[in-house]
Amino acid sequence: MTDLQQIKTYLDEYLALAEFADDSWNGLQYAGSPQVSKIASAVDASAKSFAAAASHGANFLLVHHGHFWRQANPSLVDWQRDRLSLLSNHNLSLYAAHLPLDQHPVVSNNAQILNLLKAKPTRGFYPHANINIGWIGRIKPTPLSSIADQLSRSLATACRVLPFGKKLVTTIAVCSGGGSYAGFFSALAAGVDLYISGDPVYIDPTAQEAKMNVIFAGHYATETLGVQALAAHLSQQYSLEHIFIDLPPIN
The missing domain is CATH 3.40.1390.30 (NIF3 (NGG1p interacting factor 3)-like)
Known part of the structure; x- marks a missing residue:
């Protein structure tokens, strides 16, 4: 104890x-x-x-x-x-x-999604009260479809994909949950190949004209990894048993 x-x-x-x-x-x-x-x-x-x-x-x-x-x-x-x-x-x-569990460089939702895709967080984006909430990472050139498939399988979710950018992705910006329009435009300004978030927002014409790939993977699904990573860290720190309670929303 x-x-x-x-x-x-x-x-x-x-x-x-x-x-x-x-x-x-x-x-x-x-x-x-x-x-x-x-x-x-x-x-x-x-x-x-x-x-x-x-x-x-x-x-x-x-x-x-x-x-x-x-x-x-x-x-x-x-x-x-x-x-x-x-x-x-x-x-x-x-x-x-x-927000602390969206931003943390190791156990956050955003860092863990990048980790899932074998991308290492390199810099932040999407400032909120002078703190960058989202994370940007780099991966080896990977087809957009492979990234969407990986997210769908690992997070048990249905991804909405806007395939308007490069077919091979090397830079990814992630803002889990309700990344909103601000998250998208911050990722766009950062010049990444792909923006991943949870809740879909209607940015289709802008993403298409800006040649930007976007994946919306669901609010709940994109925020399951952070609590598990933090609890696992805490469990190891204090030698305590941990269980994840998975309660996806009712559609």
């Missing part, structure tokens, strides 16, 4: 939480058991992820999308009360890392 406050302090520093301006209340959102014996990770804070973590015997849950957000009403009524009662009933701690 490991002291909860020790894990909190380590994660806060490892992810450099203090450096980020974020809509998410990053960090320990609920303190459960003072001693951590098993870690669970999930993309989202939800009643389902809380119940699943508890059913697997975990007492520390690491998520990308936490429960508390700066612009959301924090009142614990109705569904919020019911959801958080699961944490209390099972003595389950909740730790959230949003």
